[in-house]
Amino acid sequence: MRKLLLSAALLGLVGTAPVHAADYVIDTKGAHAYIHFKVQHLGYSWLGGRFNDFGGEFSYDESDPSAASIVVNIDPASIDSNHAERDKHLRGDDFLDVKKYPEAKFVSTAFEENGDGTAKLTGDFTLHGVTKPLTIDVEHIGAGPDPWGGNRRGFHGTTEFKMADYGIDYDLGPASQTVYLELSVEGIRQ
Numbered sequence: 001m002r003k004l005l006l007s008a009a010l011l012g013l014v015g016t017a018p019v020h021a022a023d024y025v026i027d028t029k030g031a032h033a034y035i036h037f038k039v040q041h042l043g044y045s046w047l048g049g050r051f052n053d054f055g056g057e058f059s060y061d062e063s064d065p066s067a068a069s070i071v072v073n074i075d076p077a078s079i080d081s082n083h084a085e086r087d088k089h090l091r092g093d094d095f096l097d098v099k100k101y102p103e104a105k106f107v108s109t110a111f112e113e114n115g116d117g118t119a120k121l122t123g124d125f126t127l128h129g130v131t132k133p134l135t136i137d138v139e140h141i142g143a144g145p146d147p148w149g150g151n152r153r154g155f156h157g158t159t160e161f162k163m164a165d166y167g168i169d170y171d172l173g174p175a176s177q178t179v180y181l182e183l184s185v186e187g188i189r190q
Helices: 002-015 084-091
Strands: 022-026 034-041 045-051 054-060 069-074 104-113 118-127 130-145 151-162 178-189
Touching: 022 151, 054 178, 069 178, 104 130, 130 178
Parallel strands: none
Antiparallel strands: 022 054, 022 178, 034 045, 034 178, 054 069, 069 104, 104 118, 118 130, 130 151, 151 178
């Protein structure tokens, strides 16, 4: 009996050991992450799409979530709205001007948990050669082992910004000035 109690006590200590920051690489190879966007088209409907080429890494410490950080690099030329001619226009100088600005990037500066599995992630977003602060509403989806012997953690986020704030002033009407982003990130612990 004494041996059983000692084993239980040791298991309890192991189960409450502090968790330290873990580093993750965003799983784009397995297509377990995405960046989707939508914008109103002339105020009549929604135009949606995604960026097919992006990557990054993040760090998260369950005992100190405020120390979380993320860097995401996006290739704006990988924009995909499911319409080749429109994508060509979006890559051109009216919108993303990918020849002049071949990279978009988000680098976090703060992570503030709300206590209910959600958080505010703040950082610097660079698009079209302009860098501005951007806040993403984040939901922690989950974390744990995967079937291949690794460990994963996932987050989902939403945000919005005005195209004009990033120097994109092509006029599609007043209802079409805001871009809404949805990001789903699953990381593989390194």
